[in-house]
Amino acid sequence: MVAAQSILAKKAGAAVIKATVTKIRESSAGVQVETDDGAVYTAEKVLVAAGGFSINPDLLPARLDLTVFARTVAYFEVDEDEAEALGTVPSLIYKPEFDVDGIYLLPPIRYPDGRFYIKIGGDPDNVPLESEADVCAWFKSRGTKATREYLTRVLCDLMPGIRVLQSETGTCVTSYSPSGYPMIGFSPSDRIAVLTAGCGAGAKSSDEIGRLGAVLMAEGSLADEGYDVDFAPSFS
Numbered sequence: 018m019v020a021a022q023s024i025l026a027k028k029a030g031a032a033v034i035k036a037t038v039t040k041i042r043e044s045s046a047g048v049q050v051e052t053d054d055g056a057v058y059t060a061e062k063v064l065v066a067a068g069g070f071s072i073n074p075d076l077l078p079a080r081l082d083l084t085v086f087a088r089t090v091a092y093f094e095v096d097e098d099e100a101e102a103l104g105t106v107p108s109l110i111y112k113p114e115f116d117v118d119g120i121y122l123l124p125p126i127r128y129p130d131g132r133f134y135i136k137i138g139g140d141p142d143n144v145p146l147e148s149e150a151d152v153c154a155w156f157k158s159r160g161t162k163a164t165r166e167y168l169t170r171v172l173c174d175l176m177p178g179i180r181v182l183q184s185e186t187g188t189c190v191t192s193y194s195p196s197g198y199p200m201i202g203f204s205p206s207d208r209i210a211v212l213t214a215g216c217g218a219g220a221k222s223s224d225e226i227g228r229l230g231a232v233l234m235a236e237g238s239l240a241d242e243g244y245d246v247d248f249a250p251s252f253s
């Protein structure tokens with residue numbers, strides 16, 4: 018999805034620079050963005066949309082009130098015959114009536130390694146990540162055994178006859194604002210804005226969330242967008 022969005026951005030005239038931003042700071046000349054390859058870009062305005070990494074204190078002039086949770090997801094490998102037999106299974110968001118924790122499940126999809134996996138996410142544990150270093154370390158890990166076992170039980174309950182070859186886990190994060198809505202607005206600086214906090218539901222709404230970010234940068238405000246919601250970011 019990010020690859021598709023990057024292609025669309027390029028077609029619309031954006032320059033996509035593949036580098037990690039190490040520092041963003043404001044000066045009288047504008048906003049300087051430093052990257053890990055030593056380059057420095059100067060912009061009139063900057064929108065920081067770094068997902069859970071937006072807690073990085075070097076990206077914004079103040080500490081964002083963002084809670085980032087570690088999430089484990091599981092991939093269950095099935096062979097091509099099983100994948101074909103399950104081919105009409107839809108993507109699923111499942112919330113049991115007597116259980117607060119729901120899951121989402123994707124039908125068998127061929128991944129870049131050529132194999133078919135059913136993916137399930139829905140971590141029952143809310144383990145907060147306090148710093149950018151914690152987020153990086155989490156992404157390099159394989160997730161938790163407890164969530165893997167939980168998601169395996171969920172799969173067996175939902176698809177009792179499934180023939181799984183093997184399973185793997187992956188890691189992810191979800192980020193939340195105090196309001197439960199995305200934070201889209203200027204930081205204490207009127208040149209540096211932030212757009213983050215998908216609150217676990219950012220992907221499906223990302224076209225509109227991104228559009229609001231673009232409007233904010235072009236118009237300076239979201240006042241004319243007709244939303245009855247306060248998207249203002251909060252800082253601690």
Ligand SMILES: Cc1cc2nc3c(=O)[nH]c(=O)nc-3n(C[C@H](O)[C@H](O)[C@H](O)COP(=O)(O)OP(=O)(O)OC[C@H]3O[C@@H](n4cnc5c(N)ncnc54)[C@H](O)[C@@H]3O)c2cc1C
Nearest residue numbers: 037038067068070088138189190191215217218219220221
């Ligand atoms: C397990 C899981 C399941 C989910 N399921 C759903 C779902 O079913 N439906 C749904 O709608 N949403 C879902 N979400 C949420 C959705 O994925 C997120 O809300 C969404 O990806 C947030 O988009 P974003 O652009 O704000 O951040 P991200 O997608 O995290 O993008 C931030 C980008 O910034 C880059 N970045 C970070 N720091 C730097 C830096 N210093 N320099 C340069 N680049 C940097 C990152 O590499 C990344 O590419 C799920 C999330 C998880 C973890």
